[in-house]
Amino acid sequence: MEREEAADPELFFYKSHLQQSFVKWMNTNISARPKYALLKRLSETYVQGYSKRGGSKKRGVPLLLNGSAAAVVCASSEEDSLHEMLSELERLPLQEIIVVLNGCKDNSYKITRSHPLVTVIYYPKLLGHDVGRSIGARLTRADAVLFCDGDMVISAEHLAPFLYAVDGGCDAALNDLNGFLPSFKHQDEVTHFKSFLNMVLGRSDLGANSLTAVPHALSGRLIREMDAQHLIVPPKAQALAVLKGYRVKAVYAVNVFSENRKREANTGKGNAVADMIIGDHAEALEEIMGRRGISGFKGSLSRKDVAMRRNAI
Amino acid sequence: MVRNWRPKKCRRTTRLQTNCKFGLKVFRNNYFLIAKGIIKRRRIFPASLPFPTDDLPDMLRISTNAASIAITDTYDTQGSISRIEQGGEYACMHKPSGRKRKSLRRRKRNRTISFWGRRSCEHPVVSVIIPAMNEQKTIRDVIREAWQVHESTEVIVVANGCNDRTAEIALAMGAQVLQFDQPLGHDVGRTIGAKASKGEVLLFVDADMRIKSHYLRPFVNAVLKGTDVALNSYRGPVQRRQVHPVILAKHTLNTMLKRSDLLGASLTAVPHAMSRRAADIIGISNLSIPPLAQAIAIHSNLIVSAVHHVPVGRLNRRRGKSSGQDLLQQVVIDDHLQALNWYLSHTDPRGGHNDLGRKREWAGR
Numbered sequence: 001m002e003r004e005e006a007a008d009p010e011l012f013f014y015k016s017h018l019q020q021s022f023v024k025w026m027n028t029n030i031s032a033r034p035k036y037a038l039l040k041r042l043s044e045t046y047v048q049g050y051s052k053r054g055g056s057k058k059r060g061v062p063l064l065l066n067g068s069a070a071a072v073v074c075a076s077s078e079e080d081s082l083h084e085m086l087s088e089l090e091r092l093p094l095q096e097i098i099v100v101l102n103g104c105k106d107n108s109y110k111i112t113r114s115h116p117l118v119t120v121i122y123y124p125k126l127l128g129h130d131v132g133r134s135i136g137a138r139l140t141r142a143d144a145v146l147f148c149d150g151d152m153v154i155s156a157e158h159l160a161p162f163l164y165a166v167d168g169g170c171d172a173a174l175n176d177l178n179g180f181l182p183s184f185k186h187q188d189e190v191t192h193f194k195s196f197l198n199m200v201l202g203r204s205d206l207g208a209n210s211l212t213a214v215p216h217a218l219s220g221r222l223i224r225e226m227d228a229q230h231l232i233v234p235p236k237a238q239a240l241a242v243l244k245g246y247r248v249k250a251v252y253a254v255n256v257f258s259e260n261r262k263r264e265a266n267t268g269k270g271n272a273v274a275d276m277i278i279g280d281h282a283e284a285l286e287e288i289m290g291r292r293g294i295s296g297f298k299g300s301l302s303r304k305d306v307a308m309r310r311n312a313i
Numbered sequence: 314m315v316r317n318w319r320p321k322k323c324r325r326t327t328r329l330q331t332n333c334k335f336g337l338k339v340f341r342n343n344y345f346l347i348a349k350g351i352i353k354r355r356r357i358f359p360a361s362l363p364f365p366t367d368d369l370p371d372m373l374r375i376s377t378n379a380a381s382i383a384i385t386d387t388y389d390t391q392g393s394i395s396r397i398e399q400g401g402e403y404a405c406m407h408k409p410s411g412r413k414r415k416s417l418r419r420r421k422r423n424r425t426i427s428f429w430g431r432r433s434c435e436h437p438v439v440s441v442i443i444p445a446m447n448e449q450k451t452i453r454d455v456i457r458e459a460w461q462v463h464e465s466t467e468v469i470v471v472a473n474g475c476n477d478r479t480a481e482i483a484l485a486m487g488a489q490v491l492q493f494d495q496p497l498g499h500d501v502g503r504t505i506g507a508k509a510s511k512g513e514v515l516l517f518v519d520a521d522m523r524i525k526s527h528y529l530r531p532f533v534n535a536v537l538k539g540t541d542v543a544l545n546s547y548r549g550p551v552q553r554r555q556v557h558p559v560i561l562a563k564h565t566l567n568t569m570l571k572r573s574d575l576l577g578a579s580l581t582a583v584p585h586a587m588s589r590r591a592a593d594i595i596g597i598s599n600l601s602i603p604p605l606a607q608a609i610a611i612h613s614n615l616i617v618s619a620v621h622h623v624p625v626g627r628l629n630r631r632r633g634k635s636s637g638q639d640l641l642q643q644v645v646i647d648d649h650l651q652a653l654n655w656y657l658s659h660t661d662p663r664g665g666h667n668d669l670g671r672k673r674e675w676a677g678r
Contacts, residue, residue: 279666303498
């Protein structure tokens with residue numbers, strides 16, 4: 001808190017004149033909340049005009065946000081991309097960026113500390129997949145929380161729609177990866193599981209979209225009410241969110257396939273990461289069946305009735 | 314169940330292709346008097362009561378109980394009944410020797426019921442199990458192909474909830490018929506059929522799919538060579554991005570069972586075969602829920618493999634749907650969930666998949 005008050009307002013984008021004046025301008029000129037596509041254009045044009053008038057080029061992406069926003073970044077030994085990733089996040093009107101560093105053997109900590117908005121949580125040992133997300137989510141009190149990975153640089157323009165959707169009333173804004181998928185025949189097993197989970201949840205419209213994929217954003221309401229611990233196993237969190245009636249939506253498509261860092265563990269069929277994600281889905285399915293019973297459908301007919309209806313003359 | 318005698322319909326559809334003038338067959342507590350191609354149906358009284366021979370027409374005098382019948386006296390001038398097979402519920406007449414066969418064209422035309430001169434073996438190697446509910450259109454062809462699967466075969470038709478002539482045709486084709494007035498439900502017939510079977514290899518087919526015997530034989534051969542469960546490697550249409558939920562469920566289950574090499578092969582799809590040992594290990598009652606049976610088979614380290622590809626999707630009959638969705642879809646998905654539930658409760662909540670060293674306790678409670 002001390003740090004924030006002492007600093008120059010221009011140091012934090014959410015306090016900057018650009019963001020403040022954009023919100024003001026939007027509130028006075030645009031009555032209905034626009035879709036992201038329109039907001040993006042308005043924002044771009046506004047920044048252009050602002051830069052021209054002010055004489056210096058502004059890089060920020062001002063957004064119309066009613067609540068507060070934060071980002072959680074999980075990273076381990078990703079110094080190559082971490083700085084760039086954090087710079088992109090700083091272009092968004094975020095109140096807070098929480099970076100969970102675990103098992104770093106490089107300069108990541110130093111890089112992270114050089115960003116004024118960032119809160120660093122440092123674990124000398126590896127936490128395992130997605131544990132950092134849960135820790136980061138627990139620490140923030142923001143209304144919209146964006147989740148990213150440190151190994152992938154995604155531009156602020158591509159991250160903004162997730163925050164914007166959550167701010168607009170969505171509880172979980174997922175990355176819409178369906179468009180990047182090949183035909184079912186060439187999809188991997190993990191994608192099959194993601195689709196299956198959504199199907200069992202009665203949300204076939206989500207396709208293969210999952211909380212496992214980044215970037216995505218969650219509402220503070222969801223995180224606080226659901227218990228952030230469930231975020232360790234993202235499919236389970238997704239299942240709980242859908243079961244409890246939260247609004248889960250695929251809002252924007254960012255291609256993370258081509259940018260994802262190739263490691264030994266996450267390439268090839270039946271790799272360790274895929275196996276882990278399948279295990280996550282097993283947990284999610286168990287949770288669903290525990291809560292809802294084995295029958296996946298409301299008012300489903302018995303075998304006998306189905307036979308009677310289908311095969312009767 | 315006594316139905317009114319409908320001469321017109323009977324004459325058109327229920328004609329035995331034999332050259333005899335008079336005959337009798339017993340079926341479902343009814344006896345059928347056959348005279349010159351006309352069938353008359355009467356109820357047979359329970360075995361405890363004496364059979365009212367007075368009630369019979371003059372041309373036949375019958376002494377019988379419900380289990381076995383014999384024609385004692387025939388009022389037949391031309392003497393055309395040459396042989397009567399006794400025992401069981403069915404008596405049948407063969408063509409008398411020395412008579413001229415009908416021409417091919419003629420035979421083809423009235424082939425409504427043609428007797429297939431095969432009966433189940435005493436000690437069969439292969440038991441073909443065919444659950445059927447109102448499948449009179451196809452059952453005949455299905456049974457004919459089933460007989461050709463192996464030299465030593467028994468064919469078991471589980472006719473449940475039939476309002477048509479399925480059972481009748483199956484009997485005429487020489488199959489062993491298990492009858493149930495009420496529908497049993499999808500795949501329950503497999504359990505009933507498997508219980509009644511005697512063969513070493515159980516081959517399961519559906520009554521609504523005409524599959525040629527040379528497509529069925531690979532399954533039987535695979536089991537005879539040591540495979541425990543031989544599946545159809547049919548995956549369904551997988552060219553599109555979002556596939557049918559059932560296909561998705563099949564792939565998912567196999568991956569969960571760490572057998573993603575099976576792709577979409579599933580016990581839900583016919584044809585498939587299994588050894589008697591496999592059926593016993595799986596538990597015959599579990600055969601009613603095919604995905605569960607598959608989970609048990611794979612979990613108990615039976616040799617499960619997809620041996621042959623039969624494109625059954627094209628053979629599937631179009632059925633009634635409710636609000637654009639096939640009703641069976643729900644049942645199949647529920648089956649898969651049940652199988653997953655069984656598997657997860659018999660392994661661990663992660664289905665034996667790794668956690669990559671997550672330190673969950675670090676996230677706090």
